[in-house]
Amino acid sequence: MxxxxxxxxxxxxxxIFGSLVAAPCVMVYEFATxxxxxxxAASTEVIIPAMLLGFVFITIYLWKNGYLVDDGRIYAFTPYSQLGWGLLAGVSGICLTDALMSQLTFLPDLxxxxxxxLQSGWVGILCIALIGPVLEEFVFRRAVMKALLQKYSPAVSILISGLLFGVVHLNPAQIVSASLMGFLLAWIYWHTRSLIPCILIHVLNNSLSVYLSLNYPEVETTAELLGNSVLIGEAVLALALFLLSVKKLSVTKHTTNIEA
Structure with missing residues (x-):
């Protein structure tokens, strides 16, 4: 632990270090121009470069400590059956989580x-939709899960990693949904032995969030966009697909060992 x-x-x-490095650079640039x-204005402008620098520093740390080194499983594509059922579980899980969060509108979005x-420019959008999800998968599914599995059972490791993934967001509006998706992504990683489906699901989730935010800025929840009746029907279908995909993925065979 x-x-x-x-x-x-x-x-x-x-x-935090990324922010400390970016802040003076942004201030000097603003004064010079x-x-x-x-x-x-500088406090707003520093958000994107601070996030980028933070990602760079995290990537360097992961690389130096061997978490980005290919060991034959983290970059490997899983069998098509596992990948397909894993992606279906992820997509249906996104729909179910979104339906739940549509009912939890009292949670503040800090x-x-x-x-x-971040969504005001392409660099910020890439940070949210692509770079962030990839790095978070390496941190929470690769590094954190690997450490947990060396001491705890798979079930306990999945539970702890999912909770940590939710809590680290430090935003009430995200903690519940991030925890639920954290449980699912950790479980998919355990069963597929690959980060590929986890990364694809995470990128899809964040990209969909960005798309809806940019194209429907006045809409707070999916229930407002689709209507409650459509949302309920979508949730029922998503639940059926989720249960089916989880059942199918649970019985598929895997040949590698995360702990190794």
């Missing part, structure tokens, strides 16, 4: 302004 706590702390600290120093800023 010490290794897991260390990984989470490093994950936070490297993001405008001749003034607007602290409020990161709304930050996400709006």
């Amino acid at each position: 010490k290794t897991v706590i260390k990984l989470i702390l490093i994950y936070y600290l490297l993001q 405008t001749g003034t120093l607007d602290v409020t 990161m709304k302004q930050t996400f709006d800023t």
Whole structure:
């Protein structure tokens, strides 16, 4: 567990370090181009470079500690049957989680302004929809799960990693959905022995969120967009597909060992 706590702390600290490095650079750039120093404007402009630098530092750490090294499974494509059922479980899980969150509108979204800023340009969108999901999968499904599985059973490891994935978001509006998706992604990783389906599902989830936010900025939930009756029908179908895909994926065979 010490290794897991260390990984989470490093994950936070490297993001903070990214902000500390980016802030003075942005201020110098703003002063050089405008001749003034607007602290409020600089605090907004620093969000994207700070996130990018944080991602760079996290990538360097993962690389130096062997988490990005190909060991024959993390980059490997799973058999088509496993990949297909895993993706179906992920997509149906996204729909079910979204339906649930449509009913939990009382949870405050403390990161709304930050996400709006990130989504104002392509670099920020790439951070949310692609770069962030890939790195989070390496941190939480690759590094954290590997550490947990060395001490705990698969069920306990999946539970802890999912909870950690939710809590580290530090945003009430995301903690529940991130935890649920964390459980599912950890379970899929355990059964497929590959990060590929987890990365694809995570990218899809974040990309869909960005798409809806940009194209329907006035809509807060999917229930508002589709209507409750359509949302209920979608949830029922998603639940049936989710149960089917989980059952099918549970009985598929895997030949590699995450703990090895």
